[in-house]
Amino acid sequence: MPVKFYAFGEHPTGFVGYRVHVSVAGKDRQKYFSTNKYPPDLAKKLAYEMDQSWKAEAEEAKRSGWSKNVFTPRHGERPSLIVKNFHVKLTHQRKLDNKAGGAVKSAYTFPEFIVTYCARRNGRNLQTSKHYRIDKLGLTEAFQKACAFYAEIYQLDDAQRQELDSLKPSLELFTGILYQQLCQKFGQEKIPSPEEILAMLRQ
Numbered sequence: 001m002p003v004k005f006y007a008f009g010e011h012p013t014g015f016v017g018y019r020v021h022v023s024v025a026g027k028d029r030q031k032y033f034s035t036n037k038y039p040p041d042l043a044k045k046l047a048y049e050m051d052q053s054w055k056a057e058a059e060e061a062k063r064s065g066w067s068k069n070v071f072t073p074r075h076g077e078r079p080s081l082i083v084k085n086f087h088v089k090l091t092h093q094r095k096l097d098n099k100a101g102g103a104v105k106s107a108y109t110f111p112e113f114i115v116t117y118c119a120r121r122n123g124r125n126l127q128t129s130k131h132y133r134i135d136k137l138g139l140t141e142a143f144q145k146a147c148a149f150y151a152e153i154y155q156l157d158d159a160q161r162q163e164l165d166s167l168k169p170s171l172e173l174f175t176g177i178l179y180q181q182l183c184q185k186f187g188q189e190k191i192p193s194p195e196e197i198l199a200m201l202r203q
Contacts, residue, residue, distance in 0.1 A: 003047045018047035022054035023118075023125055029054055059155070079177050082167050085116045086150050090178045090197070092186050109182065109192050110135045111174055111200055113146035117153045135200035143168050171201055 004019045017034040031050055033043040080087045094107040111134040118125045130149055132142040144165075151161045175194040182191055192200075 003051050005044075017043050020047050020050045020054070022051060022058060024054055024058045028125075079173060082169070083164065085154075086113070086146065088113050088169050088173070088178070090174065090182045092182060092189075092191065094189075107186075107189055107191075109197075111197065113142055115146055115150050115153070135202075138202040139171075140168075171198060174198070174201060
């Protein structure tokens with residue numbers, strides 16, 4: 001959020017001056033510079049200097065957070081995690097029949113990459129995600145597009161992007177542990193065979 005100036009009557013408390021509001025490492029910071037305390041030009045100058053300082057700190061926090069996660073080896077308990085906020089999934093979607101007491105009317109399964117991130121909406125930080133369907137794009141194209149979006153959102157440098165590109169999952173991940181997890185959760189329903197899953201992973 002940019003620096004905001006409140007004229008007389010615009011703030012419910014009667015405040016007149018500049019407000020700085022920046023999110024740093026997921027935590028909101030704000031500071032007020034009143035024109036009753038400072039000359040108007042000085043209040044404006046201090047507000048914009050604080051804004052730039054906090055934004056620089058926020059960028060550094062992003063880089064530090066990336067470095068901490070991308071270069072930490074992944075552990076076997078979460079093989080679907082590529083790096084923090086970027087994972088692969090065999091998604092199983094069901095359509096329920098409300099007239100039949102919520103019974104499963106139809107279902108389908110597809111592989112996808114998911115990138116999660118925070119978006120600023122209505123003055124709040126909300127977690128959202130972007131999905132890349134592998135059955136629609138193919139494994140290689142879906143991964144490349146997901147990596148490009150992740151690199152843009154988290155502002156990766158060239159070395160970090162190369163490291164991310166090298167983490168493309170193998171076909172065995174989909175027909176192995178991810179398929180086993182799918183069977184454990186939805187085994188009572190009709191799910192694709194490993195061969196059908198492989199057919200979705202068009203190279």
